[in-house]
Amino acid sequence: MLATLLESNEEKPPYTEFTYRRNEVIMEEGTDNKHFYVVKKGMVAMSKGTIRDDSILTFCGPNDILGFLSILENAVSPISYTAISEVTLLRFDRQYVIDKLTFGQESFWYAYFFYLNFTQPILIRESLSNLPSDKKILAGLVIVAERFGRAEPDGSYLIPYYFTQKVIGKYLNLARAYVATNLRKLEQDGLISLSPKPWKIHDMAAVKEMLNMKYTDLYSLTKK
């Protein structure tokens, strides 16, 4: 999709580059949105406001698209996007993107694949609903590690530093102090290490087996 957006007959590329500091709001729930963003670098949290903290539904990393939920004329964004690391975005004009995407045979599939990519992580998060808190936190770490972490040759995974206790708490709707307690418990159980940073899941395969949640099957929407 990005390749399609960048194809241009004009000399000037059809986007502007913006950078955001950590914790800066990129798009606020309930506000107008006339743009479309592609993440070039960094990590963005997509969240919904609640009576307390925002609830993070999913994360958007490099090549992910922001603003798809509000591409209609007069649309207001039903969700917020917040930078959780330093972030660089390419900003496109909404009408430019609509003209590009709705033209041609592939247009249905652009919308459809965006929709699958967006929906799938939200469904996986939902499958954690009834887990006890320590396992829920471990499963949350597995999800972010698989999507955005670094696999090491020994089977461990490193978790990027911007997935803090606070971010994990908002993602799983758990209080930060509670996340802290459970992280220490998981470390005592020998499943993760918290220091030296970054956090590490020691044996990804064993943890996934233990949680019995078949993430890999869930990530792919078709049979192998």
Added chain:
Amino acid sequence: MLATLLESNEEKPPYTEFTYRRNEVIMEEGTDNKHFYVVKKGMVAMSKGTIRDDSILTFCGPNDILGFLSILENAVSPISYTAISEVTLLRFDRQYVIDKLTFGQESFWYAYFFYLNFTQPILIRESLSNLPSDKKILAGLVIVAERFGRAEPDGSYLIPYYFTQKVIGKYLNLARAYVATNLRKLEQDGLISLSPKPWKIHDMAAVKEMLNMKYTDLYSLTKK
């Protein structure tokens, strides 16, 4: 979208009608799906498996479409659909639907509007995350009443009988007994009545005001 699907040059309509009993599974998470369904009558719960009960993400009523998440070749459904009332569905062949929808200028918008209709109720549900249980249950009742209930001239709303304690519990990830206790509390507080059935929200406007959740704004994705 339904009108497009029903347009056919053949004499035989391109669908088969099926009925399901209450609690019958229509499509099971993790299984093949070669069909597309349109709800003709009744109510369907879309849910994701967890270690305990399924977690209901949203409900699908008349004219809603089932199976959009698994229209690809070899796709398995990432979610389950279960009848929560007696349900009549029109079943279409997957390839027939894809051919119809991906042809022509509107195809991007078919996918897009399906996506908005599907996503919006899930986002609204997410906004309830951090509410205390009694308010969360009241807000859950407001959501199902607004989408599927009957508005009475006196400002009250009747809630269809198939939104039982069990269904509401699965929708809000609360134990059934806990739902029962809180429903009685809401009745004692004079906000709802449980008998005679159907359940009733006495003053919808006042309840929405009290919850301060601007549902109406959230349902519409554009400014008035």
